[in-house]
Amino acid sequence: xxxxxxxxxxxxxxxxxxxxxxxxxxxxxxxxxxxxxxxxxxxxxxxxxxxxxxxxxxxxxxxxxxxxxxxxxxxxxxxxxxxxxxxxxxxxxxxxxxxxxxxxxxxxxxxxxxxxxxxxxxxxxxxxxxxxxxxxxxxxxxxxxxxxxxxxxxxxxxxxxxxxxxxxxxxxxxxxxxxxxxxxxxxxxxxxxxxxxx
Numbered sequence: 001x002x003x004x005x006x007x008x009x010x011x012x013x014x015x016x017x018x019x020x021x022x023x024x025x026x027x028x029x030x031x032x033x034x035x036x037x038x039x040x041x042x043x044x045x046x047x048x049x050x051x052x053x054x055x056x057x058x059x060x061x062x063x064x065x066x067x068x069x070x071x072x073x074x075x076x077x078x079x080x081x082x083x084x085x086x087x088x089x090x091x092x093x094x095x096x097x098x099x100x101x102x103x104x105x106x107x108x109x110x111x112x113x114x115x116x117x118x119x120x121x122x123x124x125x126x127x128x129x130x131x132x133x134x135x136x137x138x139x140x141x142x143x144x145x146x147x148x149x150x151x152x153x154x155x156x157x158x159x160x161x162x163x164x165x166x167x168x169x170x171x172x173x174x175x176x177x178x179x180x181x182x183x184x185x186x187x188x189x190x191x192x193x194x195x196x197x198x
Contacts, residue, residue: 002083004133005181007105009049009188010042011197012094015108017042022109024050026120038197039115045191052187053180062176065169069158076159078173080136080145081166085177087136093181102134139163 003022010021020035020042031040053059054075063074070077090098109116109124116124127133135141143163150159166173 002079002133003105003127004083004102004136005086006046006049007133008086008094008101009185010045011192012096012101012104014038014042014197015104015111017045017192017197018105019108019112019115020044021046021049022105023115023117023120026117026123035115041195041197045188048191049184049188052184056180056183058176058180062173062180065172066165070162070165073157073159073162076149077146077162077166080142080149081173082177082181083133083136084139084142085174086181087133093185098134098137102132105133139167142166 003025006021006024007018010017012018016036016038020039023035023039023043024046027043031043033040035043059078062078063071066074066077086093087098090101094101096104106124106128109120110128113121113124130141130144132141136145146162147160150157153159
């Protein structure tokens with residue numbers, strides 16, 4: 001799951017949980033005890049969603065659609081492409097319009113700059129400038145995201161040229177997302193309820 005999905009799964013009416021969910025890709029190791037409780041729980045939820053996602057049969061089947069050398073990078077590819085699928089059909093999953101939810105994400109980040117890691121602070125500026133995550137509906141933005149990720153990895157990789165491979169498998173990946181996302185949404189909702197969140 002990528003930024004749009006993690007924010008939505010955090011509960012789209014809870015800014016602190018959304019913030020924590022966005023920190024998930026930028027904070028590693030123990031959850032910092034300096035974070036407010038709800039933000040820390042958003043980070044924990046992000047990690048719980050990732051564990052659930054990595055073991056889900058539909059996600060494993062989607063990864064198996066790719067052959068080497070792309071197979072090594074399917075975690076990244078699916079994270080980005082699943083946000084594209086979610087953005088395309090966002091009204092199915094949220095009563096909030098995509099543009100409004102995207103603006104909310106950017107507003108949450110802008111209002112909490114002191115809590116952001118340097119990398120997330122930089123990425124928040126990029127998201128606002130590019131109109132993300134709403135712009136993930138556009139394959140051009142998906143390609144740009146893959147180029148950016150590719151350039152940040154230390155070893156040579158095929159991510160920058162992976163968009164055509166994703167598009168070739170679009171029907172199968174859409175079916176996998178349709179099978180998977182309702183279940184991860186239920187998993188995240190149970191996680192929140194078990195900890196006293198709505």
